[in-house]
Amino acid sequence: MLDRIDFEPLFFAPFVSSSMRVEEEWTDYNGHLNMAYYSLIFDRAMDEALSLLGLGPDYAGRRGASFFTAESHVRYLRELPADSPVRVALRLVDYDEKRLHLFQSLHHATEGWVSATSEQMALHVNLKTRHVMPFPDDVLERIATMRASHAALPTPEGIGRHVGMSPRL
Template sequence: MSDNAVPTSPAAGPFLSSIMQIEPQWIDYNGHLNMAYYHVMFDRAIDQLWAELGIGPAYMKERQGSTFITECHVRYLREIHLGDPVQVAVWLIAADEKRLHTFEELRHAGEGWVSATSEGMSVHIDMSKRKVAPFPQDIQDNIARALQAHAALPRPEGLGRAIGMPANK
């Protein structure tokens, strides 16, 4: 879909990225995907969703707007290895005129189990000033449609989790 695309019908589920492959240089000395590359996979999926919302690379080039991530919480749940196909599911949890709250699950594309989750907050940036700024109205409308569709979905497990030591029993 192009950068200027408008999400049409309500989603039956979260946004699904294309199926991606783990690259050999991403495997660490433990024999699994290095933690840094989980972020790469999540970022690639977010880029695909942003293009659906009309805020991808063409938006940056034509309208000098972009997003920056301001906060991110990743949970590593199960190892992923070279040769494992992966797909990221993305929920748009909340949004306002300047911010987007997302939740992502990195899943094994063939078997469906969750390898990791990421929850993030992004802000809209006017790149000509490099300052936080409201999304243009047409983009806010795209976001509102996606947000409405995602609001009807069950909340993903792990949403809003905080880091902390388990309580003693």
């Protein structure tokens, strides 16, 4: 993972994470990936994408700011057994001077099907005051570039959904 940006990044649409593998200890007594570890996988992919924006661990140390997730909505669509190879596709849906709206889909890395999606709102936070703060201008420029590359993507299935009872299954 990148710790600093010393080049102008190229933003693919969508961003696709490194390949990961479902570890045996991440599975539960049902024989599939436990729900807590879906969040771990999504978080690791988000860290990769944020590093490309220049917002990785080095940024937190140098500028005293980072990201906190304010809200997330995960949909579990298909089981993943231990040892499954996975990748996450991430798109920047929207942003403003302090927030990122992201949508991620977890894919089986060799077969391509979607196992889960995660939609989240991330806040740019001053690590000393623990308050939300605006992005620096150089970061906003990279965010705008990423958003422009993601703008042509079709609306993801499931974005904006809420939790509630649907018609009978």
